[in-house]
Amino acid sequence: MSRIFSGGDIVFILLATRWTVLLSMIAFTGGAALGLMVALGRVSPRLPVRFASATYIRLFQNTPLLMQLFLVYFGVGIAGINIDPLAAASAGLILNAAAFLGEIWRGCIEAIPKGQDEAGQALALSSWQRMRLIILPQALRIAVAPTVGFLVQIVKNTSLASIIGFTELTRSGQITNNATFRPFLIFGIVALLYFIQCWPLSLWSRRLELRLGAGGRGR
Template sequence: MIEFTPWDIVRNLLLAARWTVALSLVAFVGGALMGVLALMMRTSRVAAMRRVSWAYIELFQGTPLLMQLFLAFFGLSLLGVEVPPWLAAGAALTLWSGAFLAEIWRGCVEAIPKGQWEASASLALGYVQQMRHVVLPQALRIAIAPTVGFAVQIVKSTALTS
């Protein structure tokens, strides 16, 4: 029978924590970039961009994360594309977190009163300028709590990658 000392257990937990933190950071940073892109598309005035963003969000929110991880690793290898486990896990978690962050942040953007949008439009600001100078700074204050809550969910979801 194998005996584990307390030091063996602590050492292995610290090694696992290192990978959990690294994968969580990759998923959160990548997901944030995807989320901002999807948010801008989802709130765009161009209908085709809204539809593409909606389809992306529905796909990744509507399917289980475990299935997405399996498809990223095993599904691509069935097509002849060998994907390293780290890359598959990072890509799947990034796409998954991007879909959720986009919807969290869309709710925060839509919480900004319509008068703020109208005021920025009356200053002849374009859509990107309205978002950058008027809407997003206000939405950022609203978005802190749900974003931190979802960051915890990302850390917990890295356990599926094992």
């Protein structure tokens, strides 16, 4: 016998949303830090570094995120370390986001004209100085729009944490639905809550893209 869907259930779902937000933030900050290294490795002058970085991206972009989460979750488990679902989900999402952000940012770095780097060489700047002072600041400008776009992806990806048992937004919906059986209403609310987080980011990303396109041609 199922109970009636009530205000308490809505509060439960609303409160679970904060875990989705938190998980997204963790995935993005961690993924950005690791992703920057992946991107830099991808354009490194040293072949082994380039190869390792490319392999990392290839592996993570050609396997399902769900499998990556399972492997982290069960993999850390068999290493004898007890891992809670939040830590496993965070680790999996960070590793995944790093691969995608690394590939996005590699494109941005490579979009900076070669002459910029050569001018830096002529000024006797070291390769690290050229990257830090000349390439990255300019690449950053191009990178903002696609990065914000990828944020949408990250928020949506956190829903998979529910499958390894972390109670975020989607899982709270499942739990509520199991008790009250109002699937259309409950998952409708859940979908709406995701939409509220993602849509502004989508719009922002599109605006940034347009502005960058206009700015680039104007100058």
